Each structure stands twice: as structure tokens, then as C-alpha cells.
Amino acid sequence: MIAVQPEPFDAAALLADFSGRAAGAGAIASFTGLVRSENDGAAVSELELDHHPRLTEGAIAGIEAAALSRFGLTDILIVHRHGALAPGEAIVFVAAAAPHRRAAFDAVDYVMDRLKTEVPFWKREQRGDGAHWLEARDSDKEARARWG
Amino acid sequence: MKILFFGRLRDGAPAGPVPPGIRDSDALRAWLGRDRPELLDASVRIAVNDEMVLGKRALVEGDEVAFLPPMSGG
Numbered sequence: 306m307i308a309v310q311p312e313p314f315d316a317a318a319l320l321a322d323f324s325g326r327a328a329g330a331g332a333i334a335s336f337t338g339l340v341r342s343e344n345d346g347a348a349v350s351e352l353e354l355d356h357h358p359r360l361t362e363g364a365i366a367g368i369e370a371a372a373l374s375r376f377g378l379t380d381i382l383i384v385h386r387h388g389a390l391a392p393g394e395a396i397v398f399v400a401a402a403a404p405h406r407r408a409a410f411d412a413v414d415y416v417m418d419r420l421k422t423e424v425p426f427w428k429r430e431q432r433g434d435g436a437h438w439l440e441a442r443d444s445d446k447e448a449r450a451r452w453g
Numbered sequence: 454m455k456i457l458f459f460g461r462l463r464d465g466a467p468a469g470p471v472p473p474g475i476r477d478s479d480a481l482r483a484w485l486g487r488d489r490p491e492l493l494d495a496s497v498r499i500a501v502n503d504e505m506v507l508g509k510r511a512l513v514e515g516d517e518v519a520f521l522p523p524m525s526g527g
Contacts, residue, residue: 338527354527355460357519359503385527397527421526427460428525438461439525 306381307365309356311388316398323382327402330379334409335400336417342392344430344439351431352396354387361387364424368416376412378403383416387426415452422449455517456485462497462522465489478510481518496523 316337327333340352369381380402390396397420401412421441428439454475456468468485475481478499486493499506500519512518 355463357457357459357500357503357521360500360505360519360521363503423524424527425459425521425524426527427522429460438522440523441526445526 307362307369307383307385309358309362309365309385309387311386313386314384314395314398316395319382319384319398320400323380323400323402327380330402330409331404332406332409333400333402334406334413335398336413337395338397338417340390340392340394340396344432347430347432347434349392349430349432352390352392353429353431354390354396355427355429356387357425360425365420368419368423371419372401372412372416375415376401376403376408378408378412381412381416383420385420385424385426418445418449418452421445454481454512454514456481457517457519459519460522460524462491462520465491475512477512478506478518481512482520485520492520497521 320335324333342349365383365385369383372378372381378401382400384398386396399413399416401409403409403412422445430437430439454471458465466488471481475484478501482492498521500521501510502517
């Protein structure tokens with residue numbers, strides 16, 4: 306299941322719900338990404354995520370389907386915020402359920418690497434010296450390349 | 454025709470009414486690029502009706518054309 310939403314979410318509650326649904330799986334791994342309070346040495350007061358509603362959901366749905374089949378998952382959940390976020394807020398949550406731990410760990414890692422490089426999101430940070438649009442990091446592209 | 458800008462491209466001027474002679478994505482990009490040269494950059498990609506376009510694509514009345522700068526990722 307996927308969700309792209311402006312509303313804040315409670316990662317602990319999402320994981321509890323997911324774990325309830327995944328009863329019978331041997332392993333669940335999850336990841337929560339938070340908005341950083343500083344970037345490149347500058348304090349960040351707000352992060353805004355622009356997105357293209359249909360293209361963004363389509364891209365995430367493609368990643369969801371690929372992860373399910375590649376790692377033999379029994380369930381997956383991907384939740385991503387858009388809009389204005391404050392430092393410390395959760396921006397992304399990924400959980401994967403699988404028969405064994407390695408598949409669950411790898412699936413979460415894989416989904417995050419693809420979210421960071423392929424999904425139409427545009428981030429703008431508000432810093433002390435004004436607004437800055439961000440571009441994908443080379444380290445994220447290298448991480449994505451590991452999966453072929 | 455509906456024209457949408459995303460990311461840093463939202464900071465520029467919105468597009469005015471498209472002249473009737475504009476019938477494909479290359480022509481649209483060139484026409485918009487006269488006032489906004491950043492749209493001519495090869496890193497700016499185009500989606501028509503929620504589909505990424507590679508190369509030139511014919512446009513008709515009612516199409517939604519999105520100009521997408523390089524993404525930052527999620």
C-alpha cells in the first residue's frame with residue numbers, strides 16, 4: 306500500500322498497524338526518514354516538497370510492485386509526505402514484511418534508494434539566507450546503482 | 454492546453470494562452486523558452502497527460518503539459 310499525503314503521520318502507529326496485518330510473516334523491517342534541522346552547515350527552518358500528484362504516485366506504485374516481486378515480500382507500506390514540513394517531522398515511512406529478515410532489510414533499503422532518485426519530488430529548504438531548491442545527491446545516485 | 458510548472462520552474466512567470474500554431478512539444482518548449490530560457494535546458498523534462506515524453510510529441514487542445522526540472526528525490 307502507498308500513500309502520498311500532506312498530513313503528518315505517526316510512524317509508530319503505522320508500524321503497529323502494519324505488524325498487525327503482517328501476522329504470519331517471519332520478519333518486518335521499517336525505516337522512518339526525518340526532516341533535518343541543518344543541511345550543508347546551514348540551519349533549515351522549513352522543508353517544502355513539491356510533487357506531481359499522478360506522476361509521483363505512479364512512480365511510487367512502480368517501486369512498490371518491483372519490491373514486492375524482487376524480494377518476495379508478503380506486504381509493503383510506503384508513506385511519503387508532501388507540502389510544508391518542519392525539522393524533526395517524519396517525511397517518509399517504509400515497512401516491508403517477508404518470510405526472512407534479509408529480504409525485509411534489503412527491500413526497505415531498495416525502496417529508499419529508488420525513492421531518493423526516481424520519484425518526482427522537488428525539495429525547497431528555507432534557510433537563514435533564503436529559499437534553496439535542492440537536487441539529487443551523487444551519493445544517492447551511487448546507492449541506487451547498487452541495485453542494477 | 455494546460456501548462457504546469459514544478460519545482461524551481463514554479464518561481465517563473467506562468468504561461469499565457471498558447472498560439473494555435475503550436476502543435477507539438479518541441480514547438481511549445483521553443484515558444485515558452487523565448488521568455489523563459491531555462492525551459493530550453495536539456496535537464497528540463499516534459500510530461501503530457503501524466504506520461505513522460507521522450508522526443509517530440511503531438512499536442513492537441515485539452516492536453517496537460519508539465520515541465521519538470523531535475524528532481525531532488527524524496
